[in-house]
Amino acid sequence: MTMISTVGAATDEHDERAALVPAACLLRALGDPSRLVILQQLTMGEHRVVDLMAHLGLAQSTVSKHLACLRGCGLVDSRPVGRSSVFALTEPELVLRVLGVVDELLAATGEAAVLCSNAGEPRPAPRRGAGR
Numbered sequence: 379m380t381m382i383s384t385v386g387a388a389t390d391e392h393d394e395r396a397a398l399v400p401a402a403c404l405l406r407a408l409g410d411p412s413r414l415v416i417l418q419q420l421t422m423g424e425h426r427v428v429d430l431m432a433h434l435g436l437a438q439s440t441v442s443k444h445l446a447c448l449r450g451c452g453l454v455d456s457r458p459v460g461r462s463s464v465f466a467l468t469e470p471e472l473v474l475r476v477l478g479v480v481d482e483l484l485a486a487t488g489e490a491a492v493l494c495s496n497a498g499e500p501r502p503a504p505r506r507g508a509g510r
Contacts, residue, residue, distance in 0.1 A: 407451045408476070412436065413444050417467070420454060421474055424466045 382401045407413060412434060419425055419433055430441045445465055448454040453473065456463040467473050484491065 404451055407447050407453070410444065410447075412440070413448055414477075416441070416444055416448065417453065417473055418477065420465060420467045421470060421477070424464045426459075426462050426464055428462070430465075 382398060408417075415434055416430055419430060427438060427441050427445065430436075430445075431438055434441060445454060445456075449456070452468055454465050455468050456465045458464075
């Protein structure tokens with residue numbers, strides 16, 4: 379069985395948890411639907427922020443914020459082209475594999491994650507006094 383690498387042997391539960399912090403941070407970065415769309419777009423090749431804005435229908439500042447998160451996790455990088463930047467995946471094959479495994483896992487679980495009250499999009503709280 380393959381486990382998430384903890385880079386060295388953890389001697390106790392605290393060490394094990396601390397060793398898994400990088401994996402948790404990476405998974406948190408992958409946990410946003412807009413960032414997943416950006417990653418999917420970048421699997422097709424380099425994109426400028428304006429291209430991603432048009433595809434996502436989001437403001438430049440929002441797309442840039444998502445790209446900064448993905449860059450901070452080492453998933454994307456950019457290079458200057460004229461007065462703009464072009465973004466690309468740092469490890470396209472690995473990102474494609476991860477997205478493929480996520481699709482397989484969703485298919486195997488019947489996409490139960492969308493029903494989980496502890497995961498997915500936040501659901502609005504019920505209104506007080508509704509139906510009275």
